[in-house]
Amino acid sequence: MRTLDASALPAGSVVTKIARDRESMERAFATAREIVDAVRRDGDAALLALTERFDRVKPRRLVLSRDELRSALDRIPAELREALAFASRQIVAFHRPQVPVGYEVAIGPGGSVAGQQPRALDRVGVYVPAGPRGYPSTVLMGGIPARLAGVREVLVATPPSRATGLPPDVVLAAAALADIDRVVVAGGAQAVAAMAYGTESVPRVDKIVGPGNVYVSAAKLLVQDRVATDGIAGPSEVAVIADGSLPPDLLAAELLAQAEHDPDAVAVALVAGNGVDQILEAVARRSESVPRGPEALAALRRNGWLVRVRSVAQAVEIADGLAPEHLVLAVRDARPLLYAVRNAGCVFLGRWTTAALGDYTAGTNHVLPTAGSARWRGGLGVRDFVRFVTYVEVAPSDLAALSGPAARIARAEGFESHVASLEARIALPEEVPR
Structure with a gap:
C-alpha cells in the first residue's frame, strides 16, 4: 500500500492525489457495441454463440423457469439455505419502509387537486456477475426490492459455470427465495443487450440493474436509448476513518475484505494520529492467513492508500471528496460523525460494524454507487423500480x-x-x- 502524510495538506489536494479515475471504457466500447449489435440482430443465436465465445461453455438451457429455481433449494446445504433465507428476511425488513405512497394536494379552494401515484415497472432485469463462485447475495439485493415495489416480472441474468453449463445452484436457490420469475443463462454485454432489446427467449425489460465489469457497464450505456439502468458500476471501494480506538489488525481485516473482491478494488485508510505503520504491518501479516490473501494484498499494493491525517474532521472532508462506495467509521463516537458525512454509498458505524455485514445480512443493499458517483446517487432500493404518474383535476x-x-x-x-x-x-x- 502507498502511504501519504496529509496532515499539513488541504483535503482537496489529497483527494486529487489519491482518487483514481473511473476505469476508461473507451477500449470496451468497440467490443460492447459489436456484441450489442449482434444480439439485437440475431437474438438467441447470438446470445448462445457469444456465451460460448466469452464464457467458454455452452449453456444447457438459455432460460430457467421457476420450477427449476425451486429445485435448486434442495441441492444446497441446509445451513446455507437458512443463511440465505435469513438474509432475505433482513433485506425485506430494511426495504419495506421504502415502498412509496401517493399524495394529493389542493390547488384551488373549489376542490381542484393535483397529485402523484406510484406505479411499479412492468418488467426488470437484475444482472448478477459470475464471481469466483457466483453471487447469490446480489440476486437477493436486486430481486427483493423489485418484488416489494410490485414489479410484475423480474428476470435475473447470470453466466453459466463451465462445470455444468448452468449457474451455480446457490445462485438459482437465491433466485427462488427472491421470487424471481426466470433466470437467463448468459452474462456480459450480451446479457444486457438481450434484456434491453429482447430475443426469441428473453423478454425485453424496462430497467436493468446490478453490478458488472467494464463491458457490462459499456453495454448499459449503449442501450440507454431503449431501457433504463441503475448507473455505471466500477471496482469495489472502501474508505476507513480510524482514530486509533480499534486494533490495527481489525482495520487490516476491513481493507483486505474489500480488496479480495477483484484486482481493481480500491481501499483507503484515513488515520488520525499514529498507526499507519502498524496497519501496514497488520495487512501483510493477515494476508498470509486467508485463502485469497495474496490476491487481496496485490490489489492493495496497486490501489491501496494509508493516509495520515491531522484530525477526524479532515478525514471526513477527504472521504466526502472521494465519495466512496463503503465508508467505515472506526472511531470512538461514530454516530455524531455520521451526520457530517455527505457523500458515501453506505456508512458503517463503530466498533462492531464491518462492511461485510452490509454485503450480506444487515439488510441494507450492497448494490452501491462507485467511482465517486455517491455524490449524486445512493444505493439500490425499492424506489429504483417505481415511477410516479402525476394527475390534475x-x-x-x-x-x-x-x-x-x-x-x-x-x-x-x-x-x-x-x-x-x-x-x-x-x-x-x-x-x-x-
Whole structure:
C-alpha cells in the first residue's frame, strides 16, 4: 500500500492525489457495441454463440423457469439455505419502509387537486456477475426490492459455470427465495443487450440493474436509448476513518475484505494520529492467513492508500471528496460523525460494524454507487423500480383563477393556442349535456 502524510495538506489536494479515475471504457466500447449489435440482430443465436465465445461453455438451457429455481433449494446445504433465507428476511425488513405512497394536494379552494401515484415497472432485469463462485447475495439485493415495489416480472441474468453449463445452484436457490420469475443463462454485454432489446427467449425489460465489469457497464450505456439502468458500476471501494480506538489488525481485516473482491478494488485508510505503520504491518501479516490473501494484498499494493491525517474532521472532508462506495467509521463516537458525512454509498458505524455485514445480512443493499458517483446517487432500493404518474383535476369554480395567470404566461412564451384551450374550457357549461 502507498502511504501519504496529509496532515499539513488541504483535503482537496489529497483527494486529487489519491482518487483514481473511473476505469476508461473507451477500449470496451468497440467490443460492447459489436456484441450489442449482434444480439439485437440475431437474438438467441447470438446470445448462445457469444456465451460460448466469452464464457467458454455452452449453456444447457438459455432460460430457467421457476420450477427449476425451486429445485435448486434442495441441492444446497441446509445451513446455507437458512443463511440465505435469513438474509432475505433482513433485506425485506430494511426495504419495506421504502415502498412509496401517493399524495394529493389542493390547488384551488373549489376542490381542484393535483397529485402523484406510484406505479411499479412492468418488467426488470437484475444482472448478477459470475464471481469466483457466483453471487447469490446480489440476486437477493436486486430481486427483493423489485418484488416489494410490485414489479410484475423480474428476470435475473447470470453466466453459466463451465462445470455444468448452468449457474451455480446457490445462485438459482437465491433466485427462488427472491421470487424471481426466470433466470437467463448468459452474462456480459450480451446479457444486457438481450434484456434491453429482447430475443426469441428473453423478454425485453424496462430497467436493468446490478453490478458488472467494464463491458457490462459499456453495454448499459449503449442501450440507454431503449431501457433504463441503475448507473455505471466500477471496482469495489472502501474508505476507513480510524482514530486509533480499534486494533490495527481489525482495520487490516476491513481493507483486505474489500480488496479480495477483484484486482481493481480500491481501499483507503484515513488515520488520525499514529498507526499507519502498524496497519501496514497488520495487512501483510493477515494476508498470509486467508485463502485469497495474496490476491487481496496485490490489489492493495496497486490501489491501496494509508493516509495520515491531522484530525477526524479532515478525514471526513477527504472521504466526502472521494465519495466512496463503503465508508467505515472506526472511531470512538461514530454516530455524531455520521451526520457530517455527505457523500458515501453506505456508512458503517463503530466498533462492531464491518462492511461485510452490509454485503450480506444487515439488510441494507450492497448494490452501491462507485467511482465517486455517491455524490449524486445512493444505493439500490425499492424506489429504483417505481415511477410516479402525476394527475390534475380542476373544479369549475377554480378554473378562472387558475387560467388567468396561465394565459398571461402562455402569451409571454408566444403560445396563443394554449390561451385558446384555456378560454375554451372556461366557456364550457358546468352541467354536462345528457
